[in-house]
Amino acid sequence: MITMQRGPQPADFADVRATNLAVVLRYVRGHAPCSRAEIAATTGLNKATVSSLVADLIERRLLRETGLTEHRIGRPATMLVLDGSPYAAIGIEVNADYLTAVAIDLAGQQVLSWRRSFAGLTSSPAQAATAIAALGRRAVNRVLKEDRRVLGLTVGVPGLVSPDGVVIMAPNLGWRDVNLRDIVNRALGEPGFPVAVDNDANLAVLAESRYGAFAGSQNLIYLTGEVGIGAGIISDGQPLRGHRGFPGEIGHITIDPQGPPCACGRRGCLEAIAGITAIIARVLPEVAGDGDITDLQPEVDEVVRRARAGDPAALHALDDVGRALGQGVSILANLLDPEVIVLGGYFVPLAPWLLPPVEAELRARRIGPDTGSPQVVASILDHGAAATGGAATILDHIDAGRLPRP
Ligand SMILES: [Zn+2]
Numbered sequence: 001m002i003t004m005q006r007g008p009q010p011a012d013f014a015d016v017r018a019t020n021l022a023v024v025l026r027y028v029r030g031h032a033p034c035s036r037a038e039i040a041a042t043t044g045l046n047k048a049t050v051s052s053l054v055a056d057l058i059e060r061r062l063l064r065e066t067g068l069t070e071h072r073i074g075r076p077a078t079m080l081v082l083d084g085s086p087y088a089a090i091g092i093e094v095n096a097d098y099l100t101a102v103a104i105d106l107a108g109q110q111v112l113s114w115r116r117s118f119a120g121l122t123s124s125p126a127q128a129a130t131a132i133a134a135l136g137r138r139a140v141n142r143v144l145k146e147d148r149r150v151l152g153l154t155v156g157v158p159g160l161v162s163p164d165g166v167v168i169m170a171p172n173l174g175w176r177d178v179n180l181r182d183i184v185n186r187a188l189g190e191p192g193f194p195v196a197v198d199n200d201a202n203l204a205v206l207a208e209s210r211y212g213a214f215a216g217s218q219n220l221i222y223l224t225g226e227v228g229i230g231a232g233i234i235s236d237g238q239p240l241r242g243h244r245g246f247p248g249e250i251g252h253i254t255i256d257p258q259g260p261p262c263a264c265g266r267r268g269c270l271e272a273i274a275g276i277t278a279i280i281a282r283v284l285p286e287v288a289g290d291g292d293i294t295d296l297q298p299e300v301d302e303v304v305r306r307a308r309a310g311d312p313a314a315l316h317a318l319d320d321v322g323r324a325l326g327q328g329v330s331i332l333a334n335l336l337d338p339e340v341i342v343l344g345g346y347f348v349p350l351a352p353w354l355l356p357p358v359e360a361e362l363r364a365r366r367i368g369p370d371t372g373s374p375q376v377v378a379s380i381l382d383h384g385a386a387a388t389g390g391a392a393t394i395l396d397h398i399d400a401g402r403l404p405r406p
Helices: 013-031 036-043 047-059 125-144 178-185 200-211 270-276 276-283 297-308 312-335 349-363 385-399
Strands: 063-068 077-082 087-094 096-106 109-119 149-157 169-172 175-178 195-199 219-221 229-235 340-343 375-378
Touching: 013 036, 013 047, 013 063, 013 077, 013 385, 036 047, 047 063, 047 109, 047 169, 063 276, 087 109, 087 200, 087 385, 096 125, 096 385, 109 125, 109 200, 125 149, 125 175, 125 178, 149 178, 149 200, 149 385, 195 200, 195 385, 200 219, 200 229, 200 385, 219 312, 270 276, 270 312, 276 297, 276 312, 297 312, 297 349, 312 340, 312 349, 340 349, 349 375
Parallel strands: 087 149, 149 195, 219 340, 340 375
Antiparallel strands: 063 077, 087 096, 096 109, 169 175, 219 229
């Protein structure tokens, strides 16, 4: 969990120094390329202090000088950018049918992106945890082989996750009270970097707010479009965490009390109607219940093929699903007044057929008919938004002042 330090800090020299190093690092992240003079003028730190802090950050290889110089008044200034090439943060995303691993360097550049099929629906929690930990170990080994240090690893899970990394429940994985953080930690041999576990939608919305088409939006919602549907919410610029860390469970609002059964034990939940297995069951009834589910991408490709070909049954089913999704989206829109709602995961390839009915429902259900609706768009991030968000949370720790030791 991210804890930003606020307010007055103890006047301990080491603390002040660490805080100031983080101030400079954050400034360069937001404004690179920039000069020492610019950092001093904007942060209020004096020039000698900034020079000393920058020297320290260059020695730790968190910043580097570019060949660029800036000529304003007086001497040309050497410009600084984030370095971060010796470091990487890792995110792992767990879905019911596939796993992804992403690593990004300190500057946010992707250095690794893998996708593996995964029998999440038919694996025991122990088997699943073994597969997740194995992927984590391979990602760590790859990063180390490229002479980078691992800053940390965060796992995103489609379920309710406690702050100490216990998956309280994940209906689509059949998990209850699985201490995933401990399992992954042990599988990695108690590494010297932090391991965290968080809800997938909470992580994905962070990635979307940083690297997506609406990066920087202060009011943004991300909907996971997987076997389950979850919402990650940024409201007034802050990630919504709720009282226990469990907000955004939009997949389990009741759309139709007489609807199909849901993995949570109730009937007619949004994800039982508009989750990807429900969509496949509607459009491709012949493959439903066809053995183990591992990686639904081929089935999704077939749904897209039929929709493109104008198959009336496929178009009708997608319109129905889009209307149900639109009901869920309207609840979020009326409750939270977002600027944009981003559809992720398998909703992305299906967006051409889902967006029109979603938008129609939004128009029909908004409170003020003339006040406009939030935009609904398909994510431009590939599968793995939650993995990217997981890695980004590690960078947040660095920016908050937990710098890697030189
Ligand atoms: Zn449910």
